[in-house]
Amino acid sequence: MLDFLGQIGHLIMTPLYYAVSAVMVSWHWLLSQIGFDPDGGSTWALSIVGLTLVVRAALIPLFVKQIKSSRNMQLIQPKVKELQKKYGHDRERLAQETMQLYRESGTNPFASCLPILMQMPIFLSLFRMLDQAAKKGKAHGFLTTDLAESFGQSKLFGHIPLKLTFVNNDGNAGVMVVAAFLVLAMTATTFMTQRQLMSKNMPADALTGPYAQQQKMLLYVLPVVFAVGGVAFPIGVLLYWTTSNLWTMGQQFYVIRNNPAPGTPAFFAKQKRDAAKGAKHGEDPVEQVPTVEETPEAPKPAVRQQPKKQSRQQRKKGGATPQGRPQPTDRGEPHSQGDTA
Incomplete structure (x- = not known):
């Protein structure tokens, strides 16, 4: 049984050895x-x-x-909450309605794990290839025996072998320092990448549902996993993973800054930048709702002046009403000559 599983593993890993070694050997040649x-x-x-x-x-x-x-998951969180309120007592119906919502919105809850899952076989093949090249001088793929021995004897800065780890350092303090630095960098970049996603590209109503709980769990669990496992990785493998994390952080920063999810802090920040850029080039600024401090005070209505009270004799003597209209002295007398015609 073990031999059979070993053969299956060899069939799966062999193409990866060729692919990974081809790229790395090409860079080495260049x-x-x-x-x-x-x-x-x-x-x-x-x-x-x-x-x-x-x-x-x-x-x-x-x-x-x-x-x-991830964006779709954030935008449908209000609908997910409605389903939870409606079918919270029936878990089977809730699961069916939630999956239906995912299909209608074109959302795959497992898509956020795809880049990591796709990298894991590559990471494993690189780890095994470098580890066996360093310890046994064993060739894999396009990494010949001579190249494997060359890698096994290579030293960074002249005295730090790439094959050693923080744990297995052969008493080399430099190895421990470099490995510790790379492990800390790998852990910090993982945390910052996840934190950037939650603080910049998640709307307020998406920070309280189950998706937010999943993101918070990844925020703290992944760095710990990488920190614990990183002490056993060779320096060469730590270089790969740290560089990959830096790429992820920069790529995510670019996407969030230029194409943020609606209703997120990054979205409002982009609106302000676009408005400032438009004003700089003489374009009409984006209409914004004024704040309480910026709202102009509404003009107060004019106070109508009340006429002074007059006695009946004064009104007859003046021949006019308080509003200035002619006041006839006799109710039966016509108002003008035109009325007698």
């Missing part, structure tokens, strides 16, 4: 052609960074799908 030492640690470290950039560029379509799905 860097060697422009003057880098083929056996130097900086050459192999930059090759791993180049591999990361290629992988993340290939995953951009999945990242766009993740952003759209």
